[in-house]
Amino acid sequence: MALTGGADTTARKxxxxxxxxxxxxxxxxxxxxxxxxxxxxxxxxxxxxxxxxEWTLENYRAIFGTxxxxxxxxxxxxxxxxxxxxxxxxxxxxxxxxxRLDFPGKRALVGVSLLIAxxxxxxxxxxLFEMERGLGLFDTWPGLxxxxxxxxxxxxxxxxxxxxxxxxxxxEKAAKMDGATPAQAFLKVIAPLAAPxxxxxxxxxxxxxxxxxxxxxxxxxxxxxxxxxxALSFFTGSSQFEDPTGTxxxxxxxxxxxxxxxxxxxxxxxxxxLTSGAVKG
Amino acid sequence: xxAGDGMTTTRRGDALAAARYLAPAALVLVGLLxxxxxxxxxxxxxxxxxxxxxxxxxxxxxxxxxxxxxFSEPQFWGVLGQTVAFAAACVAGxxxxxxxxxxxxxxxxxVPRTLLFLAALGAxxxxxxxxxxxxxxxxxxxLGLVNEVLVGLGIHDMAGYSWTYDKLVxxxxxxxxxxxxxxxxxxxxxxxxxxxxxxxxxxAATLDGASTWRATRSVVLPLLRPLIAVxxxxxxxxxxxxxxxxxxxxxxxxxAGQNLVLNVYAYQQAFxxxxxxxxxxxxxxxxxxxxxxxxxxxxxxxxxGEELA
Numbered sequence: 001m002a003l004t005g006g007a008d009t010t011a012r013k014x015x016x017x018x019x020x021x022x023x024x025x026x027x028x029x030x031x032x033x034x035x036x037x038x039x040x041x042x043x044x045x046x047x048x049x050x051x052x053x054e055w056t057l058e059n060y061r062a063i064f065g066t067x068x069x070x071x072x073x074x075x076x077x078x079x080x081x082x083x084x085x086x087x088x089x090x091x092x093x094x095x096x097x098x099x100r101l102d103f104p105g106k107r108a109l110v111g112v113s114l115l116i117a118x119x120x121x122x123x124x125x126x127x128l129f130e131m132e133r134g135l136g137l138f139d140t141w142p143g144l145x146x147x148x149x150x151x152x153x154x155x156x157x158x159x160x161x162x163x164x165x166x167x168x169x170x171x172e173k174a175a176k177m178d179g180a181t182p183a184q185a186f187l188k189v190i191a192p193l194a195a196p197x198x199x200x201x202x203x204x205x206x207x208x209x210x211x212x213x214x215x216x217x218x219x220x221x222x223x224x225x226x227x228x229x230x231a232l233s234f235f236t237g238s239s240q241f242e243d244p245t246g247t248x249x250x251x252x253x254x255x256x257x258x259x260x261x262x263x264x265x266x267x268x269x270x271x272x273x274l275t276s277g278a279v280k281g
Numbered sequence: 282x283x284a285g286d287g288m289t290t291t292r293r294g295d296a297l298a299a300a301r302y303l304a305p306a307a308l309v310l311v312g313l314l315x316x317x318x319x320x321x322x323x324x325x326x327x328x329x330x331x332x333x334x335x336x337x338x339x340x341x342x343x344x345x346x347x348x349x350x351x352f353s354e355p356q357f358w359g360v361l362g363q364t365v366a367f368a369a370a371c372v373a374g375x376x377x378x379x380x381x382x383x384x385x386x387x388x389x390x391x392v393p394r395t396l397l398f399l400a401a402l403g404a405x406x407x408x409x410x411x412x413x414x415x416x417x418x419x420x421x422x423x424l425g426l427v428n429e430v431l432v433g434l435g436i437h438d439m440a441g442y443s444w445t446y447d448k449l450v451x452x453x454x455x456x457x458x459x460x461x462x463x464x465x466x467x468x469x470x471x472x473x474x475x476x477x478x479x480x481x482x483x484x485a486a487t488l489d490g491a492s493t494w495r496a497t498r499s500v501v502l503p504l505l506r507p508l509i510a511v512x513x514x515x516x517x518x519x520x521x522x523x524x525x526x527x528x529x530x531x532x533x534x535x536x537a538g539q540n541l542v543l544n545v546y547a548y549q550q551a552f553x554x555x556x557x558x559x560x561x562x563x564x565x566x567x568x569x570x571x572x573x574x575x576x577x578x579x580x581x582x583x584x585x586g587e588e589l590a
């Protein structure tokens with residue numbers, strides 16, 4: 001009895017390990033493959049080897065040598081950072097009100113922000129295109145920052161209010177009773193408790209802005225404000241005589257690696273942020 | 282009586298403070314979402330093409346003509362149908378893979394679990410454009426790793442096989458990528474849900490002689506049902522809105538537009554065909570559909586007693 005139980009567990013363990021291995025392969029192979037391609041020379045890029053036979057930084061040198069890519073990278077970083085900062089500040093204010101204050105229409109408000117988060121972005125592309133051309137915002141940084149704020153804000157409000165709900169706000173009152181000024185009570189007691197939630201939200205919002213492709217291809221037309229995801233799609237047809245695979249891969253690695261590092265480094269917090277809307281407590 | 286009055290004044294005070302805190306966000310949302318939405322509906326009632334957009338030709342109000350044109354267009358119904366089917370396949374795949382992995386993650390020890398989570402988060406974090414591009418390279422007809430491996434395994438027919446030429450194969454390929462980048466969310470959510478189930482409940486089931494499968498079906502699944510509902514609807518909303526993957530992987534909708542989904546269709550009508558009126562009408566239709574799905578989502582949330590605020 002015990003013996004069969006033991007054999008059963010070993011077999012089951014082996015099965016779990018196998019499934020685990022398949023998943024890890026499914027999840028990791030694409031990422032590793034693109035990294036591998038980006039380090040291959042033009043001659044060996046099609047050899048199908050998983051590990052490059054000849055390592056080269058040629059592709060990276062090539063993309064960083066073009067203003068097209070460098071400019072796109074600067075645009076991506078700048079636009080995503082500014083949009084994140086604004087969305088998080090406005091979102092924090094709104095979420096604070098939702099978590100702390102009692103006012104009519106509060107429930108509806110979170111529902112509405114959720115509704116906006118679900119809104120199909122593509123619907124807004126033509127009207128935004130029209131408006132931005134009218135206002136001279138087309139193909140500028142604000143032209144992308146503004147729609148990013150719009151779509152990041154509901155996400156920020158929703159995630160932040162889930163976090164803020166868990167903060168023991170009575171501590172603020174206790175600190176005030178102990179003689180702290182309101183500012184002190186907020187900075188010393190509440191801010192440290194709220195910081196992880198705000199930080200997590202900022203990461204999620206940043207990733208959203210960084211990854212956007214739809215607005216990036218429709219609301220920009222030149223290097224002036226084109227972000228990396230959009231620039232990447234223009235790499236493909238840049239020259240029909242030169243195979244752009246290596247450079248595309250290098251560019252993809254450059255935009256993917258920071259996000260993956262970010263996510264792996266803060267994985268606990270991000271998991272908390274992802275599940276905050278779905279899991280209670 | 283006085284307590285009641287006190288309540289009202291606090292409420293009123295709160296409402297005032299709340300208005301101050303909410304004003305900036307509201308301002309942004311009204312200006313940047315409300316106004317374009319109004320524009321969207323407005324444009325959908327006009328004959329709005331290239332001449333109107335760039336040359337300032339006079340606008341003609343055509344009422345519901347754009348909608349009529351859209352609804353009488355066989356391509357629209359075709360695209361709508363395949364959008365729904367494709368989204369359904371992606372949602373089912375995502376839930377299946379994500380759910381199985383959540384169970385797996387709750388069964389294995391710390392090291393393989395960490396490995397699993399790292400791999401999943403890596404896939405989740407890859408920008409859609411980069412992910413789509415890699416998948417295309419992996420499945421490239423002549424140079425892709427997948428064909429090479431398949432040929433190496435002795436399946437010689439796969440040499441030079443194009444994964445994007447056949448409609449269903451192309452959809453399957455895109456679905457593979459979509460599931461790849463969206464299963465981590467479901468996995469993480471359901472894993473958190475499984476961990477929240479008290480160990481005693483499962484122990485009691487085991488003591489009563491329930492097999493693992495039986496315990497999963499009769500104890501774990503019912504407890505997870507509300508979470509599964511939330512994950513499902515969230516996946517529906519995402520997968521219905523897919524744009525990047527289809528646009529990048531099938532080159533803007535596939536051979537002769539065979540792989541179009543609603544989102545890409547709207548974009549193509551508005552931008553490639555410069556028919557902003559029709560594009561806007563598609564946008565309105567999509568919004569209405571998603572609105573309905575979202576209302577179901579809110580109801581699912583409410584039913585499980587999740588407090589929204």
